[in-house]
Amino acid sequence: MKRYITPTLQISIGILSLTLSIIFIAYSLGFFPDEEKAALEARAKISETLALQLANLAGRNEADAIKDTIDAVVGRNGDVVSMAVRGEDGKLLVGSRDHDSLWVERADGKSTATQVQIPLFNGDVPAGKIEIVFRPMAADNIFGMPSSMMGFVGFVGLTGFAGYFLILKRALWELDPSRAIPERVKAAFDTLAEGVLIMDEREFVLLANNAFVRDLYQSSKSLVGVNAGTLPWAASGAAAEAAGEFPWQTAMHVEQPVLGIPMAIRNPSGESRRLSVNATRIVDGRGIVRGVIATFDDVTLLHRANEQLNTSIQELHSSQVKISEQNRQLQLLASTDPLTGCLNRRTFFEKAAQSLQRAVGQRQSISFFMVDADHFKSINDRFGHVVGDKVLAGMADVLERSCGDHGLVGRYGGEEFCIAATGLTAPDAERLAERIRRAVADIATWLPGGERVTISIGIASLGSTPCELADLVKRADEALYAAKTAGRNRYVSWETIRPPTEAARPGQLARLLAGA
Structure with missing residues (x-):
């Protein structure tokens, strides 16, 4: 059994896809802050502040204060794993626990995002360095974006979809062409034996009564909102099509009703129904054309009867010709x-x-x-x-x-x-x-x-x-x-x-x- 996505759901998905695409494009163009860069800048400021504090304490030879400061920073700042002050001779003077196992000396002596070293001087003479080990930078990127950014995208997606769906559902309900015709009017047209289509000025169907949908077109789907010109009118039976337009198109441009135009429509099963079409335009109180109403009389049986009659007349004429020829032959033989x-x-x-x-x-x-x-x-x-x-x-x-x-x-x-x-x-x-x-x-x-x-x-x-x-x-x-x-x-x-x-x-x- 087929499942059909409603127009509201389709439009909501389309708008949400457009919104998320705009977010991804904005991120790739740099309109969103770079979390990794911000983290590096924060670590640089922390390192600079600690370096000033520890250098000041080291200048006063307050070893205990240095130890307390290091322990306090490591204990309170979850981003700092360990800290230490190392002498010029390479010996660890003061440091947090397990610093030696966490610190990896680089040959070029440069700092990295996880290991920062700040030199200490006694006047102009190097006196050692401060070593700080930070936790590794977050690597939980998804599609090249941080997980926090993806969380933002997820939040926008869920809330945006819900909002779009509700707004569109209400808007489409308000714009539903079938609501333009009251139910009591529909019920009245459904009692008619002839097919009826009411169209707006763009030929979109506002009403199709049961006689047209069920008996003529033989469709199980509603025709409301469908352009009448796109229905499968049979070209061989559409006299108006030879003139370049349908009867209801002509009726929109003339004041007098368009009557008795022969047409044909082919239903989904391929059967053609012969029709006699009448159309007249609908104007409002100011004389502006707002649409057209067209009626369709099924003349298929009458057309078939006429065809059979014409066939019978032709056969009769052929018989008369044969009889005349036979009489002529008999007359010739007799004379x-x-x-x-x-x-x-x-x-x-x-x-x-x-x-x-x-x-x-x-x-x-x-x-x-x-x-x-x-x-x-x-x-x-x-x-x-x-x-x-x-x-x-x-x-x-x-x-x-x-x-x-x-x-x-x-x-x-x-x-x-x-x-x-x-x-x-x-x-x-x-x-x-x-x-x-x-x-x-x-x-x-x-x-x-x-x-x-x-x-x-x-x-x-x-x-x-x-x-x-x-x-x-x-x-x-x-x-x-x-x-x-x-x-x-x-x-x-x-x-x-x-x-x-x-x-x-x-x-x-x-x-x-x-x-x-």
């Missing part, structure tokens, strides 16, 4: 000849009747052609039906390319084709028939060995006297019969021949009229 791709007989005569009606109504010319492959039965017998089908498909292609947008091309049956062309005069119709005949006769790739296919064409044009489609069909059929009788591989116009009797070709004419 075209499967072998040649041109119109079948039923569709051709339906469209030809419509073209004739328009031509009569608009006083346009219309010509009807009957086209028949010469000796087609012989082609099937000699080369087979596969080659025959190739010839029929090729003929249909030539007819459609030759007519272009001027006519309808349909297969009546077998090797017979029909053409209904509008906007052509009788001479134009004959020129078209000749162009078709030559185009077919010039093709040497349909039959093996380069053998050519020829066709016969009968033409019937709408004259000045209106007639029915059946009349045009009959006339074109009679002209086709005349072309075949005249030797095939040619066209014949109905206007250039004497119409034969209906008994001439009753079978073929009956079939054409029945098809019409």
Whole structure:
């Protein structure tokens, strides 16, 4: 289980660390007295005073007084271990107990911090010296500082930490953003179903109701004191972010509320919630902006429903496109000849009747052609039906390319084709028939060995006297019969021949009229 250090404790530790650092820096710069130096100066003064006293007593030859003085100093001053007066010849004249074992003679004759020697003179003649043995200097330094100094640091640390902690705890309690909103106001906002954030002018959250924290953000931590702009708003759903600021930032600069801004927020588990955000600024009695209140409506379910609806509409549209394409294919299959791709007989005569009606109504010319492959039965017998089908498909292609947008091309049956062309005069119709005949006769790739296919064409044009489609069909059929009788591989116009009797070709004419 994790343990969290409170902000008060963190700040207290930080301030205490700063205080102790200042003390250590001040000590290293010499702002605190040097205890070792002070001790040496004190020993120097003691030695000087004793030297004067003992020299004065020695000058009066008061040996007992010297002995008493030495014993008194050693007994009373804990820093002095022993004292003695030594003659010029090196003999100990007067001294405290165990002085010889404590004194260490130095070759250079100089004093140290623990052993001090002061010369005595009889006038200008050396008469001996006074020897004083002090206790060793204190060596209980910690981190280069005397123990007494460390005691001071410890005292400052303990008392300072306690004082800092208490003061900061009170100060932070006074500055707690949550105290800006009374509890009764919080309770009222917690009853709302929509999320609510109240922010100060720096965007720090003063209040976040339960609906926002628990339902939208789904966090177990309080958001009070958190900058609202640092929350994980999803960029893909934040329309305000595209404009460079959030809705509550905009609301702080305008008098009118900011309404219905789409946004999204991602909770700690990574789930995104779609939101509709409204924001309005909060001003005090003097008109100064003190913050903003923002409400967040959860529209995730609505957004998902809209997405599903859009998906369904797209799928429906796709289905409609497929159905339309299938209908088009069915219509194409129902209206075209499967072998040649041109119109079948039923569709051709339906469209030809419509073209004739328009031509009569608009006083346009219309010509009807009957086209028949010469000796087609012989082609099937000699080369087979596969080659025959190739010839029929090729003929249909030539007819459609030759007519272009001027006519309808349909297969009546077998090797017979029909053409209904509008906007052509009788001479134009004959020129078209000749162009078709030559185009077919010039093709040497349909039959093996380069053998050519020829066709016969009968033409019937709408004259000045209106007639029915059946009349045009009959006339074109009679002209086709005349072309075949005249030797095939040619066209014949109905206007250039004497119409034969209906008994001439009753079978073929009956079939054409029945098809019409």
